[in-house]
Amino acid sequence: MAELDEIIHQPLRLRIMAALNVLPVATGLEFARLKKLTGATDGNLGAHIETLARAGYVAVDKAFVGKKPQTTVTATAAGRGAFGRHVATLQEIIAGKQP
Amino acid sequence: MIDSRQASAALSDINDVVHRVRQSQIYQIASLIIIMWGVLVFVGYIANYTWSPQGYAIWLVVDLVGIAGSIGIAAFGGVGRGAGAFAIRLLMAFLLFIAFGIFCSVVLGHFGPRQMLVFWPVFTMLFYALAGLWFGYAFIVIALGSTALIVIGYFYAGPALLLWMAAVHGGALVLGGLWMRRI
Incomplete structure (x- = not known):
């Protein structure tokens, strides 16, 4: 029986992973755009990205574009796999294959 | 463990975010194309x-450069972001409209x-307005605003x-494209 991924299952982290997973492999989203797409606040988003990065589900790249710092978040292969399994588990629950 | 209602809510949340990301990608590509056309028609x-x-020659050049530029932006920005099929369908629809x-x-009218x-x-x-019915209200706002100003000028x-x-x-077109990038 598949288990729900407790790291991904938190609502905002689920939204972050959904946003990153829909992009082509190795393509990331800027912090500001990710904030807008997930409807998160700065501090909240930063904390949850940190949790996902510690689990190895996302990679965080900080760079300067001109004089402005820019943070880009990308789903790793492990993150994409975990997200896929999590979604499959949710679908199994809906289909009644899991209690 | 969660029940099926909570699982449905989680999947619905995922679908909502996926829709937002795809719309955002479309806006990013479309806004570049709109800004480019804005600059081109201004020069035209x-x-x-x-x-x-030289009116006919000028507009022929503007249209050819615009179409080539639109294809280039859609191919460069779209394929890399997984929206290539969308860009090609949009281009085909655009060409049918032109025809x-x-x-x-x-042929019918003698304007x-x-x-x-x-x-x-x-x-x-x-x-643009029709595209807006599927891809987001920004297209509709740009279309209606531009049309109203054009008719006033006429x-x-x-x-x-x-x-x-x-x-x-x-x-x-330029302002609309810039605004679209901020949505």
């Missing part, structure tokens, strides 16, 4: 005003220069219509 109107006898416009304005000058921008704005700008069109059609 000014050139047409300055060298009136229909030529049929109406040249004079002033009518032609207004028909094409209004007709392409109809395409009735009230007199001999300065080309300059009016440069400002309102070119300007509206």
Whole structure:
């Protein structure tokens, strides 16, 4: 029986992973755009990205574009796999294959 | 463990985010194309005003550069972001619209220069408005705003219509594209 991924299952982290997973492999989203797409606040988003990065589900790249710092978040292969399994588990629950 | 209702809510949340990301990607690509067309038509109107006898040649160049640029932006920005199929369908729809416009304005109707000058921008704005029904309200706002300004110019700008069109059609496209990038 598949288990729900407790790291991904938190609502905002689920939204972050959904946003990153829909992009082509190795393509990331800027912090500001990710904030807008997930409807998160700065501090909240930063904390949850940190949790996902510690689990190895996302990679965080900080760079300067001109004089402005820019943070880009990308789903790793492990993150994409975990997200896929999590979604499959949710679908199994809906289909009644899991209690 | 969660129940099926909570699982459905989680999947619905995922679908909502996926829809937002895809719409955002479309806006990013479309806004670049809209800004490019804004600059091109602005230059076209000014050139047409300055060298009136070369009007057809000027607009042929503007259209060819615009179509090539649109394909380039869609291919460069779209394929890399997984939206290539969308871009190709959008381009095909656009080309069908152009063919229909030529049929109406040249074959069925016999529009004079002033009518032609207004028909094409209004007709392409109809395409934007229809696209907006599927891809987001920003397209509809740009289309309706531009069309209203163009029609006002048609009735009230007199001999300065080309300059009016440069400002309102070119300007509206550039500003609309910039606004779309901020959504």
